[in-house]
Amino acid sequence: MPPIAGKRLLALIFATLVIGLIIGYSTGYYVGGLGTPQTGGVSERTYTLGVTFALSGAVSSVCVQWEPVVRMAIDDLNNLAKSMGLNIVFKPHILDDGGTADGALKNVQTLYATGVRIVIGPALSSQVKAVKAFSDSNKLIIIAPCSNSPALAIRGDYIFRTQPSALGESKALAALAVQEGLKSVVSFHLNDEFCNVFAQSFKKFFEESGGTVLYDLVYQSGQADYGSDVASLASWVAKLNPDAVFYCGYATDGANVLTHAADEPTLRGVRWLTVEGFYGASEVLTHKVVDFARAVKMIGIRPVPITNPLYDEFVEKLKKYGAAPTLCSENVYDAVMIAGLAVLRAGGSSDPDVLRRALIEAAKTYYGPGGWGLFDENGDRLQASFRLWTMAFVNGTYQYVDIGHITDSNIVIEKKL
Amino acid sequence: MIDITGFLINWLEYFAIYAILAVTLSLESGISGITNFGKVAFFGLGAYLGAIINTYLLLAISGVDVVKAPPYTAEGVIALIEISTLNPALVLGVFTLSILVSFIVTGVFGYLLTYPIIRVGSGFVGFTLLCVGEVLRGIYVNMEFVGGTNGMLGIPQPFIWLGIPMLSGLCYLLLSVTILALTYIVTDRILGSPLGRTLRSIRDDDIAALCLGKDVPKIKSKIFFLTSGFSGVAGTLYACYVSSVNPQMFVTLVTFNVWAMIIIGGSESPIGAIIGALILTLIERILPLIASLNEYLPFTPDYLRPVFIGLIMTIVLIKYPRGLISMKPPKFIKSAVEELIREAS
Amino acid sequence: MSKEVRHILATRNVSKYFEGVKVLEKVSITIPEGGIIGLIGPNGSGKTTLFNIITGFHVPSEGEVLYRASNEFIRIDGLNPHEIYRLRIVRTFQLPRLFHSLTVIENLLVTPVGQRGESILNAVRWRTWLEEEKNLVKKALGILAMFNKLEIAFKYPAQLSVADIKLVETLRGLMANARLYLLDEPLAGLDFATARRLLNFIKEIRNSYNVTFIIIEHRIDLLMETVDYVYVLHNGRLLASGKPDEVIQNPDVVKAYVGE
């Protein structure tokens, strides 16, 4: 039997390949012309920083707040370069990966192909894992602003993370819980790497310092509604009678969970502790939820150093860009800044090893809104002091307010809950 | 300057993996009439099998204690990276084994699904299989030893020991394209054979086919064994390429992506499936470059990418509702018959 | 019917209920080998249901269906349709069920059982089935040629006239080398000449291959010329049976057809 249309198939594939090549080549030429470092005469050199965020999908409500942060950081970098008399102009190339591993990998590959050598993002640990192999083999530097998975704490790779490790933060939160006189806790968190890590390490440190985590209730991400999970939580709280609930979730699910919890008398009778998961999310700031937060004396922790004027400046400046600080937004800013400083330090070189060394060096001397930029040997950021926050009605609006801080030596709660 | 070679290798790798899925989907859905909306179930199962074998087995053979350093922790990943660069023969051997195992296991899984397929009737098969895919995803989320919701990391790419990323990428691409070619040849041969005729008759009217002595469930299960097996292999290829798996990778959207490929390409011909895969993966790759226009738009330009993809899908299908490549009856029979007619007259 | 005639098929007290409604009630018929048997009756009398039970489409609620496979009778009710087909019992449908994406010739080629090229392993190696395929093509063309329909060989069912569709449906049954044919209204829609030719062809097949036909037909005039024996069903019950001319004169039958 003659194979069906073998020649025609070959011809078609070939034709498509050629067309693809032509399109790719021309687009690439155009983009490449705008993008990568060019040693072109008198005019300024453009350096493109790749960005891949989950601008759509389940965590998009957080990530869209990062986009203005990136623009602000790029503007700051350009001002810096100008003031230093360098003729380098930074430019972001922002792509949406929809929160999927597949999308992140495609974006990173596309960015790499257009000559980008430093990528900011992706947001989730699962996405960082998916791009790790590509980053390692091609020596592409990835600066993940919000990933805290311990499985990614790998020495000597090209992945850097500006989100401090969850360990220190959970330890501080456990200490806070002990100081507040909380003996037993029911833990309630999203089944997502970010929150799993927090829940596990909080449990470890809290039990080391004498408390008990009575039950660990995990709810599945990516659902429309979490009302039944809140009902389960209420059941456990009623049964086990803990002193507090430890909660971790992001903005979208957090708003849903807290709105339901606010209706639940049982859950109003215990304290609530949380991390920075839904910090800054505007949808959480309703009358109902803020009232609930006041009733349960909710305290959250977040990895922003105390007395850091840079952070307050960052928040003020961000307002002009039409965004509010959310989960990890200071880390996004730091990631872009460190990347830019590394490029400047490396003199616009695109040699990955030079860039990587420059990045580590630049981070050592960088101090930004998220604190000191220093990376540990795994390429993860170190952080030692934390801020405490809650939600309150201040100056006629509902706001996230800082109420204290935690350092190595002491826990200070400045404002009365 | 744009890196054309790297771009091509990455794009074609995705293309090869998705084209395997598309060709098998066109065989089972376009030709045999099993409306498979659960393609991702087999893809994901293959990926997870590949991930498990290529990590656990590799670690165990190399003498690493997988209980103390399971592959979803940093220790396991570091050990895997070491092994994969130092011991090429072992990595390749385990990889080959994983391909075979995932072909057989995924195939048998597909074979066993024949019962619900026949039971619920052709109109509802699609949704039944979609449910299967979702159930599997729900199971991965709750399985601790594959990392649960965190997934697994560090699955070695079998050619990583070559050291040069472009070369190892090229080798892997070659391997994937070989498997694609194998899938295509098998599909094409089946299509032109009496079996292909029987399959099309089953798709047209399974009751009439049953009354004409075709053991419809058995034929469907055999075909489903084959296509599921190849989808499983595609999954393993994908897992080793991305070198990580997590449950969120295997959502139903992947299935619909493959469906879009075969519908746009022409659902009854494997060539159409390949062309569909080529077009859609290329569009996905090319469109991000538009994002460099971002200074002129008041919103994130990358949001336009799915809008464009949607527009292309809709317009192409309104223009060519039967796909770009339409099916022709097998040439061989036509020529044989014409010859006989000439002889007769 | 004399006693030395070998019977090929018999139903014994077959009844069928659909959700409590009795469609067939204790129908017992016997079919002699090599006969052409007519099955007539007004609409809704249960003829097609009886076909469905014989061909394994439905399981009878009561009773059994016996079939002479080689030398002994076996019970075939409860077998699946394709297993019954493999016992060389072939049926056609009242509303033609041609495969619309296959050409006429392919529609004919698809019928023979156990083609070599139907297994996956053989399908990918085309040399294993090519010879067999050529023989089948020859046979199919032969059948088409007999009706001067060679020109429709490469047409799709959608391009055929109603009469041709009907004809192909019946020819598809004849392609299959069966011992027992169950034809459900083969003549509906055919013009007189073609219908006559088809019936003659059926007779010819019967004579040369010693096969058996059961035919459901409303065109009684044509049917009676051909058949040896007739069963009449009415309201799910066997009303009468006998040679064609006897049956036509049976007052019960006339009453059933003409009405009260």
Next chain:
Amino acid sequence: MEIYRAILCSYVFSWIYILSSLPLTLSYRTTKVFNFAHPIFITYGAYVVIIVNEVLGREIPLAVAVFLAFVVGGLVSLISHLLVFKPLSYQRVSSNVYMVTSMGLWFIYQYVLYIVCQLLTRRYDVNFLSYSTIEYKDVRFLQDVLGLNSMPQYTITATLIGVSVGVALYILFNKTVLGLSLRGIADNASLVAICGVPINRLVNLTWFLVGGITALSGVIWVNFSGSTTPDLGLNIVVDNFAAAFIGGLYSLPITAVASIVLALIENMLLAVLNYYFGVQPTVRIAIVFGIVLAILVARPPMGAGGGLPYRFIKRVSRK
């Protein structure tokens, strides 16, 4: 066990599922299009309320919200039909082509919404990509009058919308000529066409109703949930599909029952499993789809003859 909230959630979800899966079945029956863009009607219904609410300064009454959502959902649905499904139907394509085309439509609508949200976010300085609850002033007023202040507002909203849509549909389909011809089209379009009914106009009307009614579940949603995102419809839709398929894409009563069962499984069953058996709610997907799968296999939608007349286990042995 604190079952009160689970009951409330099941109740509201039952209405949300019913309001979105019944139109899905209706649109399939009438036009034989299985519309993957269906979830977009829910999302658009919710978002039109959110946008108008924000622009007008958070004072939107339920009546206005219902009207707006109905009109916008209906128009989106009608436009999809006129621009895409109708041209396709002239070409007599297979149902798979409809499905893939509707996926393409879904992409377009979904990301256009993202773009609109982003533009609005920049204009109004409120995060539209994730929006908090809306309280309906007139429902609040009603609660005050009737003394139902202890009930959560969303139960009242859901009941109001659900019951009135139900009554309206009942009257439409059983008491009016228009409704009768709509039902006729669903069952046998060509027969109705012979009777001189303007089929085209009625199909348009069906699409409008389908989109409009589905959008109303979005109106309930923004009152119920603490957060609305453009992915809202996507998160709900698979359950709608499940309900519609269990109903065989034909039977409206079974679809409604299936919606309620699914709502109960997702809310009550998981809470019970968690509390009494210690099963984490992460098994949600596996349990829900496992049960749907079991229902589909145990009771094939078309009745006993759902599949082939093929018996895996032979009832009668050979003699």
